[in-house]
Every structure is written in C-alpha cells, then in structure tokens.
Amino acid sequence: MRHGKYRFLAGALIVPLTLYGVFVLSPYLQAFQLAFTDWNGVSDQPRSVGFGNFARLWDDPLFLAGLRNNGLMLLVVPLAVIALALALAAGTKGTRVYRVVYFFPQLLSVAIIAVLWQFVYTPNSGLLNGALSAVGLDSWRRSWLAEPDLALWSVMAVMIWSSVGFYVVLFSAAMESVPDDIMEAAAIDGAGPVTVFRRITLPLIWESVQVGWIYLGIAALDGFALVQIMTVGPGGPDNSTEVMGLGLYRTAFTFGKFGYASAMGVAIFFLTLSIAVLLLRVTKRERVELA
Amino acid sequence: MMNLTRRSALAGVAAVAASTGLAACATAGGGDDDKVKQGDTSAENPLGVSADAALEVVIFKGGYGDQYAIDAGTSLKQKFPKVAVDHKGIQGVGEVLQPRFVADSPPDVVDNSGAGRLDLATLVSAGKLTDLTSLLDAPSLDDPGKKFRDTLMPGVIEDGTFDGKPLVLNYSSVLWGVWYSKSLFAKHGWVFPKTWDEMLTLNDEIKKAGLAPWTWQGKYPEYLNDPLMSLAAKAGGFDLVKSIDNLQPGAWQSPAVLAAAEAIYQLGARGHILAGSEGLSHTEAQNAWCKGQVAFIPCGSWLEGEQQAVTPAGFDMVMGTVPALTGSDKLPNGAVMAASSESFIVPAKAKNVPGGLEFLRHLFSQKVARGFAESAKALPVVTGATDGLTLSSGLGSVAEAVKAAGPNVFSYKFRTWYAPLSKALDDATGELATKRINPQQWAERVQKAADAVAKDSSIVKHQR
Missing domain, CATH: 3.40.190.10 (Periplasmic binding protein-like II)
Structure with a gap:
C-alpha cells in the first residue's frame, strides 16, 4: 500500500515539478551561466568573459544610480507602508467598509496604476495640480515626474499607495485574532490606547509585520514596472528614478548586452536574498503563543 | 516565515546546483543543411529563385498595417505561382524571432520594426544578415533597364549599410x-x-x-x-x-x-x-x-x-x-x-535567401509602393511612387520637403x-x-x- 502512495505522490508532483524546472529553475541557471559571457542575445557563440561583467557593475553610473535609488526606496517604502497600514488597521477596527476601500488598489494591475498616476501627476491638466489650484495653492504646482528632486518621491508615493491596502487587511486579520480578554485586562490595569497598541497588539501581531517587512523589502528593490511606465525617459529625468530592474531591461533589450544584463540579474538576486535574510534576522523576536 | 532558515535556503541552492543539466540551452545553435539552393538565373529571374520553394515572411503589423507586404506576396506569386508564401503579420517582432535567430532557423524575410524589435547593430555584429548587393544590382521589376538600387530615394541604401555592406532596406521614408x-x-x-x-x-x-x-x-x-x-x-x-x-x-x-x-x-x-x-x-x-x-x-x-x-x-x-x-x-x-524606417532584412541563415531577395524586389516595385502610400499614409522610399496621387496636407508637405532638399539629406x-x-x-x-x-x-x-x-x-x- 505504501508503495502505491509514493507512486501517487510522484505522479501528482511530476507535472508541476517539471514545469517549475523548465520555466523557473532553468532560466535562473541560464542567467547565472550567461552572466559570465558577452552574449548579445542573438549569437550562438557567446565568449566567456570571466568576472568581467561583475567588475563592470562597479563603475557603471546607471547601475549605481539604480542601486542608490533602490536603496532609498528600501529605507522609505517598507517603513511608510507598515506605519500607515498599522495606523489604518488599528483606526478602523471593526469597520469593514474602509478595508474594502483600502484594498481597492490591490485589485488593479500595476500597469493600470502607473498609467492612472501618470494622469494624476501630469503637469497641465493633472488631478494633483488641479487640486492644488482649486484650494488656492497655485505656487505648489509642479511637474511632479519631471523634476529630479521630486520624481523618485512621486514614484514612491504611488508604491506606498498601491501596497498599503494589502497590509491593512493583513494586519487587521492579525489584530482580530488577538483575544479580547487580554485587551480588557490591559485596559483595567489602566493602559491607554497607545500603550495597549505598543505593548500588547504589536508584539502579538509581530509575525505578520515581519512578513510585511520582507515582502516590502523585496518590492522596494524592484519598482521596474512603475518607473518604466510613469517616468520621463524612462528612469529620468536625468536618471533620478533609475532602478536596477530598469537598468537590466535596458542593458538587455536596448543595448543588446544580454550577458552583462544577466550579471546585473545575478547581482540583484543575491542582493535581494541577503536583504531578505537580514530583515528576518533584525526583526526576529520571541514568538508569543496564544492559547 | 520562521521556517525559512539559512539551512533551507542553502538546501534550495543545492537543489538548483544539482539540476545544472537544465542550463545551457539559451544559446544552442542549429545546422543549415536544408537550405534552398540558388536556381539558374535569367533575365526573368535575376536572383535565381527556385520555382517551388516555400517562403516565410514575417512583417511587423503596426501603424502602417501589413497590406503592402501581402500585396508584395501576391505580386511574387503571379510570377512564381508554385512558391508558397507564408505571410505572418505580428507585433513584438523581437520576442518572437530572437529564439529563431539564436537557433539559426529564421524566416526568409523580416520587417524588423516597432517597439520590441531586435537591435540591428547586434544582428549586424553577429553576422546574422544577408548582404543585399545582388538585389541592389539586379534589374528593377518595373523597368529591366534600371537597376534596383536606382529606384530608391537618396540615403536609403546608406541607411542600411554597415561597414560598406548593404544589409538592411528600409521601406518608409521619415x-x-x-x-x-x-x-x-x-x-x-x-x-x-x-x-x-x-x-x-x-x-x-x-x-x-x-x-x-x-x-x-x-x-x-x-x-x-x-x-x-x-x-x-x-x-x-x-x-x-x-x-x-x-x-x-x-x-x-x-x-x-x-x-x-x-x-x-x-x-x-x-x-x-x-x-x-x-x-x-x-x-x-x-x-x-x-x-x-x-x-x-x-x-x-x-x-x-x-x-x-x-x-x-x-x-x-x-x-x-x-x-x-x-x-x-x-x-x-x-x-x-531624413531616415527610413520599417527595416527589411533577409537573415543570413534563412532557408530561402533568393526567394527573400525576390520578395523585396516585388515589395519595392511601383505598384506595391503606391499601395503603401495610400493605405499607410506614409512616404515609401521608392522614387516617383507617389507621383500623381492626391496627398493629404501633412504628407504633401513631407513630399515637398524631399523634393526641395534634393541631395541635401542627412541622417x-x-x-x-x-x-x-x-x-x-x-x-x-x-x-x-x-x-x-x-x-x-x-x-x-x-x-x-x-x-x-x-x-x-x-x-x-x-x-x-
């Protein structure tokens, strides 16, 4: 009988595993291999260049600009999203209507979000400048996506807007699983709402917050789709919104350097992996078991 | 999430390493044994098209449509009724054709245009394109006394010449x-x-x-x-x-x-x-x-x-x-x-190179080019193709500018x-x-x- 079970398991797994191997693992492996060549995308004889591609990364101004901007996004986006999502989740406890509203952006594809926000930001007929004029703040009107000092912040605002909803729902669900009697006990002991949140709620939902850090950290290292669709250039003005993913795409499909682009991909892979591990470490806390 | 430890991450990497057998296929090449041989050349058939070989044509179907390329295929079939023309009008030419160029089994004619086209410089440096000199020196379809190269606007051949070799012919003048x-x-x-x-x-x-x-x-x-x-x-x-x-x-x-x-x-x-x-x-x-x-x-x-x-x-x-x-x-x-766009190429490893060249000879004929001006509202690079047509205000001004510039066209x-x-x-x-x-x-x-x-x-x- 046991024999039959394994055969059944193997039979059930073989198709998904093969698909995974062909469409996920194999491209990854090929990228690792191509990273050490000068493959141009069409040649059948790529030459090996050793670690040359990786050495290039360190004085490629576009890649470094991407690294810098992704770094800033990594500092700002997860923190802002988690803070906002916690505040909104705590503030709208029990009112489901708001949660549906917050979750809305999650239902839109990122391409649609980018196009919508491009219209919001567009200088002459855009919603944002129009709203500023409507409340008499004409001097605040800007070319939001076309000024180097503002462009990346404008993109980050969209990133935050589009991801907050998901975490509101995630944190709300976690908060609902915190037993009421603990809250009541704390209230009886004289703890105010802020203390309850800091000392009771947050530690008890920490696992969800930790998940949030990691997901958002990975998302902050991407940003390709928003930047590609929304920004001047794209990646501009003057590379102020350049992200590593965009640099990789351009290097491969515009510059025809697939080998070098693969090296970028490998670098991003290890960077993302390290940051995920790092975030796991620094956000590690004692796990509280709820009976 | 607590379960994702360093150990399991390492195990994942090991699993990846174990399946290296899957690697090394993005760049594998293919053979070219099944190439169509050049047939006998004659005044009627200067490029030596073999009368019954298949011809695969891939056209970027964008703002200009692909009717003009269909017309060219029809024109070719009138002369070589047994040639089976396989016409494909597509978008995202690069995505579709990149693997075929890598595998050295490309189509016979490609209109490499539109967003997501293949990088021409890369194709050139990889030696993936046929030298078009024999086509340029062949008699034109409309006037056997005139060479093909003399029917094109100034700058067109130069636009497609890389290091002295004509490899690309653009169709629309911009x-x-x-x-x-x-x-x-x-x-x-x-x-x-x-x-x-x-x-x-x-x-x-x-x-x-x-x-x-x-x-x-x-x-x-x-x-x-x-x-x-x-x-x-x-x-x-x-x-x-x-x-x-x-x-x-x-x-x-x-x-x-x-x-x-x-x-x-x-x-x-x-x-x-x-x-x-x-x-x-x-x-x-x-x-x-x-x-x-x-x-x-x-x-x-x-x-x-x-x-x-x-x-x-x-x-x-x-x-x-x-x-x-x-x-x-x-x-x-x-x-x-001025430059030209809609880049037509005949891949070096195409199965039917003579057929591909002959297709271009029909594509750049007066009749097909005229149809292009009418259907695509753009200027074809064939001289005199728009003569006698009533042009819209914009296209008319562009045609005027071409005339006024004479040889002073740069790109x-x-x-x-x-x-x-x-x-x-x-x-x-x-x-x-x-x-x-x-x-x-x-x-x-x-x-x-x-x-x-x-x-x-x-x-x-x-x-x-």
Missing part, C-alpha cells in the same frame, strides 16, 4: 522637422521662419498673441534632439555628421554642435516652451498642439497619421524643415534630416550604432531644455559619453 498648422499661421499672418533668429523673433510674437510658441514630447527627450541635431548638421555639414558618428574626439564640443545646443537652450531660456512640456508624454504634447494651444512641435513625418483621430478639420498641419542655424551654414536651406547613425550614447544624449537634452544645465555642460556630458563608448571594447565600432 523626415524630421517642425510642424505647424497652416490655417493657424494664416489667421495670424505668421510665416514659417528661414533662420533660427527669425524663429526666436516669431516666437516672441506668438507669445504676445497668447499662445505658447513651442512644446515638445518631454517624457521622451529624443524628440527635441531631432531639431537640435538637425541644426548642428546644417551648420557643420556632412563632415560634422560623420565626425559625430565616427566618435571623433571633441566632435560634440565643436562650434556647430555648441551653437545648436545654444539655439535649443534659448527656447527654454526665453520662455518659448509651453510650461510643463518636460513632463508631457508625446500624446499629451501633440494633443495640446492639435488643440491650437501651441504653435510649433518637433516631430517626424509620422505625426499626421498618429494624430489623425484628434486633428480638427481645417487644421492643415504641415511640416517645415528646421530653419538654418546661422547665415553661413554648410548645408543649404531646405536640407533635412545620423550613432542612434543605431551606439544605443548607450543615445541614452546619454537624451538625458542631457532633457536637462538642457529645462535649463538645469547650460549648453557647455550639455556638450561636456555628451562628449564624455561618446568618449566612454569609444573606449569600451565590448561595443562593436562602425565607421562611415
């Missing part, structure tokens, strides 16, 4: 200029300027009339490079164009280029550009212009077709050639930047040859138009980028 509405200008009594000084004076007048003189497609800064580089070419002549393309040291800081940058900078400095243009997409900028909020917009000759749906009746858009930069320009007034190659330099130029020009850098800084930046390309041994160099 000119770049400054567009305006004839009716708007008539209403105000404005006349399209002949020199840049006149342009700046007229701009002041336009401003007084309450219109913005210029706008540009700021989201894609390359649109403003076209007038800038046109001005530079006019002042510096063909030698300057060559020195830029050949990455000569200091070419970008030569007086002509600096003066051209200064000319564009003045548009920004004098407030001649519609506020916010730097943040507008091409659609937004072009629509503002079509609504009559702006007098001038720089663009290529596709503008009329692109704006068809939103252009008001009686707008009568026309393209003016970029004015002269100085009184002592090297090129005469009327000289124009830069560095955009195709050195994509990283283009990118640096676009970035710099975006900054120049918004006055964040001045013309000297602009020239310094672009020169630095050109020098970097020249030094980079991983980029294949070309000469003209």
Whole structure:
C-alpha cells in the first residue's frame, strides 16, 4: 500500500515539478551561466568573459544610480507602508467598509496604476495640480515626474499607495485574532490606547509585520514596472528614478548586452536574498503563543 | 516565515546546483543543411529563385498595417505561382524571432520594426544578415533597364549599410522637422521662419498673441534632439555628421554642435516652451498642439497619421524643415534630416535567401509602393511612387520637403550604432531644455559619453 502512495505522490508532483524546472529553475541557471559571457542575445557563440561583467557593475553610473535609488526606496517604502497600514488597521477596527476601500488598489494591475498616476501627476491638466489650484495653492504646482528632486518621491508615493491596502487587511486579520480578554485586562490595569497598541497588539501581531517587512523589502528593490511606465525617459529625468530592474531591461533589450544584463540579474538576486535574510534576522523576536 | 532558515535556503541552492543539466540551452545553435539552393538565373529571374520553394515572411503589423507586404506576396506569386508564401503579420517582432535567430532557423524575410524589435547593430555584429548587393544590382521589376538600387530615394541604401555592406532596406521614408498648422499661421499672418533668429523673433510674437510658441514630447527627450541635431548638421555639414558618428574626439564640443545646443537652450531660456512640456508624454504634447494651444512641435513625418483621430478639420498641419542655424551654414536651406524606417532584412541563415531577395524586389516595385502610400499614409522610399496621387496636407508637405532638399539629406547613425550614447544624449537634452544645465555642460556630458563608448571594447565600432 505504501508503495502505491509514493507512486501517487510522484505522479501528482511530476507535472508541476517539471514545469517549475523548465520555466523557473532553468532560466535562473541560464542567467547565472550567461552572466559570465558577452552574449548579445542573438549569437550562438557567446565568449566567456570571466568576472568581467561583475567588475563592470562597479563603475557603471546607471547601475549605481539604480542601486542608490533602490536603496532609498528600501529605507522609505517598507517603513511608510507598515506605519500607515498599522495606523489604518488599528483606526478602523471593526469597520469593514474602509478595508474594502483600502484594498481597492490591490485589485488593479500595476500597469493600470502607473498609467492612472501618470494622469494624476501630469503637469497641465493633472488631478494633483488641479487640486492644488482649486484650494488656492497655485505656487505648489509642479511637474511632479519631471523634476529630479521630486520624481523618485512621486514614484514612491504611488508604491506606498498601491501596497498599503494589502497590509491593512493583513494586519487587521492579525489584530482580530488577538483575544479580547487580554485587551480588557490591559485596559483595567489602566493602559491607554497607545500603550495597549505598543505593548500588547504589536508584539502579538509581530509575525505578520515581519512578513510585511520582507515582502516590502523585496518590492522596494524592484519598482521596474512603475518607473518604466510613469517616468520621463524612462528612469529620468536625468536618471533620478533609475532602478536596477530598469537598468537590466535596458542593458538587455536596448543595448543588446544580454550577458552583462544577466550579471546585473545575478547581482540583484543575491542582493535581494541577503536583504531578505537580514530583515528576518533584525526583526526576529520571541514568538508569543496564544492559547 | 520562521521556517525559512539559512539551512533551507542553502538546501534550495543545492537543489538548483544539482539540476545544472537544465542550463545551457539559451544559446544552442542549429545546422543549415536544408537550405534552398540558388536556381539558374535569367533575365526573368535575376536572383535565381527556385520555382517551388516555400517562403516565410514575417512583417511587423503596426501603424502602417501589413497590406503592402501581402500585396508584395501576391505580386511574387503571379510570377512564381508554385512558391508558397507564408505571410505572418505580428507585433513584438523581437520576442518572437530572437529564439529563431539564436537557433539559426529564421524566416526568409523580416520587417524588423516597432517597439520590441531586435537591435540591428547586434544582428549586424553577429553576422546574422544577408548582404543585399545582388538585389541592389539586379534589374528593377518595373523597368529591366534600371537597376534596383536606382529606384530608391537618396540615403536609403546608406541607411542600411554597415561597414560598406548593404544589409538592411528600409521601406518608409521619415523626415524630421517642425510642424505647424497652416490655417493657424494664416489667421495670424505668421510665416514659417528661414533662420533660427527669425524663429526666436516669431516666437516672441506668438507669445504676445497668447499662445505658447513651442512644446515638445518631454517624457521622451529624443524628440527635441531631432531639431537640435538637425541644426548642428546644417551648420557643420556632412563632415560634422560623420565626425559625430565616427566618435571623433571633441566632435560634440565643436562650434556647430555648441551653437545648436545654444539655439535649443534659448527656447527654454526665453520662455518659448509651453510650461510643463518636460513632463508631457508625446500624446499629451501633440494633443495640446492639435488643440491650437501651441504653435510649433518637433516631430517626424509620422505625426499626421498618429494624430489623425484628434486633428480638427481645417487644421492643415504641415511640416517645415528646421530653419538654418546661422547665415553661413554648410548645408543649404531646405536640407533635412531624413531616415527610413520599417527595416527589411533577409537573415543570413534563412532557408530561402533568393526567394527573400525576390520578395523585396516585388515589395519595392511601383505598384506595391503606391499601395503603401495610400493605405499607410506614409512616404515609401521608392522614387516617383507617389507621383500623381492626391496627398493629404501633412504628407504633401513631407513630399515637398524631399523634393526641395534634393541631395541635401542627412541622417545620423550613432542612434543605431551606439544605443548607450543615445541614452546619454537624451538625458542631457532633457536637462538642457529645462535649463538645469547650460549648453557647455550639455556638450561636456555628451562628449564624455561618446568618449566612454569609444573606449569600451565590448561595443562593436562602425565607421562611415
């Protein structure tokens, strides 16, 4: 009988595993291999260049600009999203209507979000400048996506807007699983709402917050789709919104350097992996078991 | 999440390493044993097409459609009824064909155009294209006394020549200029300027009339490079164009280029550009212009077709050639930047190379080219193809500009040859138009980028 079970398991797994191997693992492996060549995308004889591609990364101004901007996004986006999502989740406890509203952006594809926000930001007929004029703040009107000092912040605002909803729902669900009697006990002991949140709620939902850090950290290292669709250039003005993913795409499909682009991909892979591990470490806390 | 430990991550990596057998297929090549041999050549069949070989044609079906290529196939079949023409009109040519080029089993004719096309310079340096000399020297379809090469507009063969080898033939002629509405200008009594000084004076007048003189497609800064580089070419002549393309040291800081940058900078400095243009997409900028909020917009000759749906009746858009930069320009007034697009290639590893070449001979015939002008509303590169046709206002002005320019047609190659330099130029020009850098800084930046390309041994160099 046991024999039959394994055969059944193997039979059930073989198709998904093969698909995974062909469409996920194999491209990854090929990228690792191509990273050490000068493959141009069409040649059948790529030459090996050793670690040359990786050495290039360190004085490629576009890649470094991407690294810098992704770094800033990594500092700002997860923190802002988690803070906002916690505040909104705590503030709208029990009112489901708001949660549906917050979750809305999650239902839109990122391409649609980018196009919508491009219209919001567009200088002459855009919603944002129009709203500023409507409340008499004409001097605040800007070319939001076309000024180097503002462009990346404008993109980050969209990133935050589009991801907050998901975490509101995630944190709300976690908060609902915190037993009421603990809250009541704390209230009886004289703890105010802020203390309850800091000392009771947050530690008890920490696992969800930790998940949030990691997901958002990975998302902050991407940003390709928003930047590609929304920004001047794209990646501009003057590379102020350049992200590593965009640099990789351009290097491969515009510059025809697939080998070098693969090296970028490998670098991003290890960077993302390290940051995920790092975030796991620094956000590690004692796990509280709820009976 | 607690379960994701370093150990399980390492296990994952080990599993990845264990399956290395899956690697090494992106770049595997194929053989070419099943090639169609060249048949006997004759006056009727100068390229030696074998009468019953299949022919696979892949066409980019974009703004121009693909009817003209279907017509070419029909024309070929009239002569070789047994040839089976497999026509495919697609988008995303690069995605579809890249694996086939890698595997060396490409189609016989490709229109490598549109967003997501394959990088031509890469195809060239990888030796993936057939030399088209035999086609160019073959008699043309319409007049056996005339060689194929003599039926094309000036510059077309050069556009597709890489290091002395003709490898690409472009089908549609594109000119770049400054567009305006004839009716708007008539209403105000404005006349399209002949020199840049006149342009700046007229701009002041336009401003007084309450219109913005210029706008540009700021989201894609390359649109403003076209007038800038046109001005530079006019002042510096063909030698300057060559020195830029050949990455000569200091070419970008030569007086002509600096003066051209200064000319564009003045548009920004004098407030001649519609506020916010730097943040507008091409659609937004072009629509503002079509609504009559702006007098001038720089663009290529596709503008009329692109704006068809939103252009008001009686707008009568026309393209003016970029004015002269100085009184002592090297090129005469009327000289124009022109290139051709819709790049047709015959892959070197195509199964039926003679058939592919013959297809092009039919494609570039008078009848097919005429049909293209009518259906695609664009100028084919075949001389005389639009004679006798009634052209729309925009296309008519483009045809006029071609005639007026005569041999004074120029185009830069560095955009195709050195994509990283283009990118640096676009970035710099975006900054120049918004006055964040001045013309000297602009020239310094672009020169630095050109020098970097020249030094980079991983980029294949070309000469003209």
